[in-house]
Amino acid sequence: MLKIEANWLDLRYLDAISTQDTLIHRLNPCVKLITTLVFIIAVTSSSKYEITGLLPFFLFPAVLVALGNLPLSLILKRLLIIAPFIVFIGIFNPLIDHTPVINIGSLVISGGWISFVSLTIRLCLTVTTALILVATTGIDALCLALLKIGVPKIIVTQLLFMYRYIHVLVEEFVRCITAYSLRSFHGEGVQFRAWGSLLGQLLLRSIDRANRIYQAMLCRGFDGEVRLLRTRTLTGADIIYLIFWVTFFMVGRWFNLPQLLGNLLMGVYK
Amino acid sequence: MHMADALISPAVGGVMWAATAGLAAYAAKKVQSELDDRKVPLMGVLGAFVFAAQMINFSIPGTGSSGHLCGGLLLAILLGPQAAALTIASILTIQCLFFADGGLLALGANIFNMGFVACFIAYPLIYKPLTANSPSQGRIFFASLLAAVIGLQLGAFGVVLATLFSGISELPFSAFVLLMQPIHLAIGLVEGLITAVIVLFIMKESPEILQKTALGQPLGPIPVKNVFITLLIAAVLTSGALSWFASANPDGLEWSITNVTGAPELNVPAGIHSFFAEIQEKTAFLPGYNVKPPAEETAAASVGVNAVETEETAAWPAVDSGTSLAGLIGSVMTLALAYIIGKGLQRFAR
Numbered sequence: 045m046l047k048i049e050a051n052w053l054d055l056r057y058l059d060a061i062s063t064q065d066t067l068i069h070r071l072n073p074c075v076k077l078i079t080t081l082v083f084i085i086a087v088t089s090s091s092k093y094e095i096t097g098l099l100p101f102f103l104f105p106a107v108l109v110a111l112g113n114l115p116l117s118l119i120l121k122r123l124l125i126i127a128p129f130i131v132f133i134g135i136f137n138p139l140i141d142h143t144p145v146i147n148i149g150s151l152v153i154s155g156g157w158i159s160f161v162s163l164t165i166r167l168c169l170t171v172t173t174a175l176i177l178v179a180t181t182g183i184d185a186l187c188l189a190l191l192k193i194g195v196p197k198i199i200v201t202q203l204l205f206m207y208r209y210i211h212v213l214v215e216e217f218v219r220c221i222t223a224y225s226l227r228s229f230h231g232e233g234v235q236f237r238a239w240g241s242l243l244g245q246l247l248l249r250s251i252d253r254a255n256r257i258y259q260a261m262l263c264r265g266f267d268g269e270v271r272l273l274r275t276r277t278l279t280g281a282d283i284i285y286l287i288f289w290v291t292f293f294m295v296g297r298w299f300n301l302p303q304l305l306g307n308l309l310m311g312v313y314k
Numbered sequence: 315m316h317m318a319d320a321l322i323s324p325a326v327g328g329v330m331w332a333a334t335a336g337l338a339a340y341a342a343k344k345v346q347s348e349l350d351d352r353k354v355p356l357m358g359v360l361g362a363f364v365f366a367a368q369m370i371n372f373s374i375p376g377t378g379s380s381g382h383l384c385g386g387l388l389l390a391i392l393l394g395p396q397a398a399a400l401t402i403a404s405i406l407t408i409q410c411l412f413f414a415d416g417g418l419l420a421l422g423a424n425i426f427n428m429g430f431v432a433c434f435i436a437y438p439l440i441y442k443p444l445t446a447n448s449p450s451q452g453r454i455f456f457a458s459l460l461a462a463v464i465g466l467q468l469g470a471f472g473v474v475l476a477t478l479f480s481g482i483s484e485l486p487f488s489a490f491v492l493l494m495q496p497i498h499l500a501i502g503l504v505e506g507l508i509t510a511v512i513v514l515f516i517m518k519e520s521p522e523i524l525q526k527t528a529l530g531q532p533l534g535p536i537p538v539k540n541v542f543i544t545l546l547i548a549a550v551l552t553s554g555a556l557s558w559f560a561s562a563n564p565d566g567l568e569w570s571i572t573n574v575t576g577a578p579e580l581n582v583p584a585g586i587h588s589f590f591a592e593i594q595e596k597t598a599f600l601p602g603y604n605v606k607p608p609a610e611e612t613a614a615a616s617v618g619v620n621a622v623e624t625e626e627t628a629a630w631p632a633v634d635s636g637t638s639l640a641g642l643i644g645s646v647m648t649l650a651l652a653y654i655i656g657k658g659l660q661r662f663a664r
Contacts, residue, residue: 047369048369054412055413088319088320088419095645096641096644100648103656106655109656110656110660126414130321136483136485141484159482163320163321163483167318170319170320170417171319171414174319175411175412175414196338196346198400202354202357202401202404203404205355205357206357206404209358209359209361217367221370236373236374239372240512241515243508244511244516246367247360247363247516251360254355254356254358255355257355258356301648303640304644305647305648306647307640310639
């Protein structure tokens with residue numbers, strides 16, 4: 045399958061998932077956005093050598109995946125696609141930072157390895173929650189939330205328009221690239237001589253399309269404003285969700301929960 | 315070139331967000347004031363166009379590899395810098411949300427490095443002057459190439475700086491620069507070539523599209539000045555935020571600085587050491603690992619060479635196995651709990 049087609053299918057899939065009707069999907073989009081932002085700040089602000097203290101944060105994606113009825117495979121697949129570049133940058137930490145920090149028997153672990161593991165955990169946490177946010181909210185509701193927190197209307201409108209057009213245009217792109225690759229014997233990429241005419245043609249068609257859509261919108265009374273129908277109210281569930289998670293993130297950020305739990309268990313054992 | 319949340323610190327991410335939000339608000343105001351609501355669907359469609367075009371592989375002549383379009387410069391040429399800035403910002407937002415390309419915290423930095431640099435620096439300062447009066451084909455070609463290369467070099471340098479200031483990667487500045495800049499020279503050349511051939515094609519087939527943009531978006535002196543003021547504010551904010559973080563959080567930045575320079579301060583009065591040691595105690599995030607705090611290091615160093623040795627030997631191998639074990643057990647339990655709660659809720663949700 046073409047790369048563009050695969051990516052498009054992922055986009056469609058995520059879009060479909062975001063229209064489910066679960067406990068999480070029904071929550072107020074603003075609340076979900078704010079909770080996710082607090083989560084990301086809590087995770088990224090912890091010390092670069094933090095490992096144990098980050099683990100409780102896995103509860104957040106775990107609960108959301110479960111209650112939001114999300115396919116774990118989709119999220120993990122994305123994580124695997126993103127990971128190599130970050131891991132490539134991170135792997136320099138063990139190579140450069142040799143400060144010994146812990147001995148397990150005769151094995152000495154350097155600070156570099158600890159910061160590398162910490163970085164990988166952060167990567168998993170931040171990537172999954174960002175995907176979960178859109179998979180449980182959907183782009184329309186998310187744009188509404190952006191509007192509510194004060195993003196200029198034209199930016200939100202542009203985001204919504206573009207998202208709609210992606211679905212319109214990608215179909216055409218896929219057809220065009222498929223036709224090209226069927227008629228060429230050069231393997232994957234588009235040859236240099238065809239760069240300009242291929243993309244240029246697509247661009248002209250896209251602009252024509254924009255004009256047609258614009259005319260159609262004028263016929264239906266478009267005046268430069270996009271009116272979003274969905275209005276959400278703040279319910280009790282939203283407030284509980286927000287307070288619970290923000291408290292949890294604060295506690296998880298300031299106390300090392302696994303350490304405390306371990307101490308407790310060791311104490312019981314003794 | 316997408317930065318991820320895992321590599322960025324909240325201070326740097328926040329500063330970049332502030333700079334990006336400021337520029338976006340300015341661009342939004344500018345676009346809204348000179349709108350032509352014809353432009354709204356055009357921005358949307360061109361955004362979708364670049365978004366889709368980014369996923370097409372272009373084989374690079376003479377090499378076995380392939381590259382793709384980034385699109386910031388192309389959008390600036392077609393739409394004018396302000397509208398292009400908003401469009402590229404929305405492309406990066408969709409990528410961040412749906413493909414997890416770059417995190418939410420890093421989104422500000424990504425929009426700045428990959429979009430705004432091309433729209434507010436490369437286009438007005440390089441492409442525009444070079445193609446100002448009666449652009450010939452050669453001029454457009456040369457200007458696109460140069461603008462794309464410089465834009466991407468600046469963007470890549472922005473990534474290097476943001477990563478460096480975040481202090482999460484250990485990569486030293488010189489190594490990171492040597493890693494990023496040459497790669498982005500190649501990427502910039504491809505970007506410039508693609509942009510040039512598309513612009514030349516459009517000029518041949520449907521020149522009125524380009525003329526409209528060139529006429530409709532005069533480059534006054536104000537926008538450029540605003541950009542530089544914003545950059546200046548961003549720089550001041552960054553350094554301010556960083557110094558604040560450095561002093562409040564001794565085990566992050568300062569430690570790595572000590573590691574890089576290899577020279578901890580030797581003759582600082584003991585009062586400061588105990589003060590920092592106290593802070594270190596309070597903010598010890600990794601009690602189980604016995605992470606060596608910089609304050610102890612400097613304290614030990616100031617006592618004298620012999621004392622350093624004894625201190626070192628005393629401090630280093632003495633990992634308290636009790637706390638380490640507790641940490642380990644607690645971690646396993648925490649993960650197990652998260653898993654069980656997740657599974658339980660899944661059943662409950664059905």
